[in-house]
Amino acid sequence: MYFDKQIHVPQLFHNSFYAMGTRCQVILPGIETERAEQVLLNVRQEINRIETCLSRFIPYSELSQINQNAWKSPVLVGEELFGILKTCQHFSNITTGAFDITLRPLLDYWKEKTDNSQADSQLAGIVESSGMRYVTLADADRSVSFSHDSIVLDLGGFGKGYALHMVETQLNSFSIRDAFISFGESSILAKGAHPAGDHWKIGLNDYMSPGRSAYEFALNDGSVSTSSNFFIDHHGKLQNHRHVIKPKTGYPVEELVTVSVKSESAVDAEILSTACLVLSDVELADIRTSLPPCEIVRILYTSGKPDIHIV
């Protein structure tokens, strides 16, 4: 009799772990702890699997094998990675090269330079030798080959989005209705809704007023990805980290900018937030109709306060 009167109250489960060089926060409202722990284990294993596959730092990863050998002869790859590279090629095409996974030599070129005026005659050559046009993806045998030996594929602007996409698959397999997953705060997957609402409210951090939102997205079953080209220094000032390069010119983007993209697809959101960072409003308008359904918010901080552009 006593047991019949007990009321089962599902718990709020939250946990975090480190992966892909950052922290992953998992929030699962209204779930039994045992099931949530199993979900978390599966999520972690899936992310570890993806990291092992996509990392260019792990010598034996499938991507590393391509980088080491594809300039010598075609490298046969698995279905998953081949599909990822095809996706990257597709987005390179529809963004007219703004999304580019071959920029590593340019990033290395600028690594020790602190100003765009430090560019020298080498730059033009590196720009000319970069780009997906030097990467051949052969559907017939799922092989990858490079036209020359300085091509390096870097999936840094893709990995977290793809990881969240695969995490979503895991959540679905557990029939998880509501979930909030944050990957380093820059890549967010929100399933279902906040327990007290009918969606999730994702605020875009206002760097001029930390703790406040410069803009809000309403999200059901989708993702928000944010990219930027600056960091906050010890004095609270925004500093350009110069890691965002315009593929067409080879120069770092100089204006301080963040781009947030809301999409049903975590992969699309991740890729487009990276690509749109190197595009002006005009360039973005030119390709806007080619892009998959999404909301794009560019926030310029050059004037010292958030200048919001909804594209």
Place this chain on the structure above:
Amino acid sequence: MSINRKQFLEMTAALAGSTVAMASMPWLAAFQNPAVIGKSASDRIRIGIVGTGGRGTYLLYLMVELQKRLNIDIVAVCDDHQPHLDRAVERSNGQALGFLDYRVMFEQVKMDGVIIATPPGHHAGPTVAAFENGVHVFCEKVMARTMSDTKNMYDKHLQHNTILLTGYQRACNPVHLTAIDRIRNGTYGQITMVRGHWNRNQDWIEYKGIEPASELDRKLNWRLYRDTSGGMITELCSHHIFSSNWVFDSQPVSVVGSGSTNYWKDQREVWDNFGLVFKYEDGSHFVYNCLQSNKHNGVQVQALGSKGMVDFEVNREYQEEPPAPPAIRQLIHDIESSVFNAIPIASATWVPAEPVKYGGQFISDDWKVNDTSLYLEAFLDFIRKGSAPESLTIQGYNASIWALVAEKATYSGVTETLPAEFRL
């Protein structure tokens, strides 16, 4: 003074300001308030070493290094294996007299302290002889092969008012010192379990080409034979019994265990794999295993608390709830309070201040400091002062004797406790 030692002194100075730390680690005073070291011959500490195999030779090397800045003489070395003895005399730069028999050594050479680094089955004899000659002792772990020898060594140290330290160098390990201080301060919450392992993939036969189980094999590969060693229980696990006892500031009340030799089927008499579960009075446990057929993750000893976990041997600590970004904390609070607000979360990727592969944070930057050398330095300081903190001696005793109780449990298969006559 090396930079590492300088860092260590700064660290111990910081700990010395903590009442909690000084209560649980009083030997830190050896570094913060060392005895005055006179430069005259009469101020010189005379040291002998008994047992100059692998470990003894290493301790001799450390003593020779300490001799460069401390006023000590290495007056005698002793080993009943002539090649080891000859090597030790040579490594002492010829300053030490060599002896095959420790009794003759104590008769002929006056000394203030002696390092005993013979196999555990041969610790008790030279240790008691040293005490009877008024010589302070630094004895390698474990103290002895039997509980009665262990207790007798302790009693003799009291009877002769001499120092007895056991070679559990983690007592001077910066990572342990820092972590224990944090445990005492509640950083990791209530610790209810220590777990660990020391795994290797090797046969442990250090001297090859000797007829198995011959007299020479028993002398040189002594770790394989039960009259001289308890195998990995006394040689490896006892270090971590020391750590666990330190974490719980207590000693176990019981231990259960199981062991077997099912991989290295050779002359050895000791286990090549075992598992142990120690229980403490408050219900906490220390769970430990060793094996010699897989080395994955090697040595790990972790104290698990309600607020965090400390991984001593890899110098990392993990908070139970890693610091979440403010927006995540707000979201959790909102959900728990049924508040539906936007959270200002979307921003540039958070990147840790240091590369993080498996999470967690370093406990101490001073991990490179040689804890064995520091421990020997503390021993020399205690000799100058004429006494050592008794708590350190008791911790060594408890680690040693519980290794023997644990070994017994792996053979008996029943829950073993420490007989009353061996409790301090």
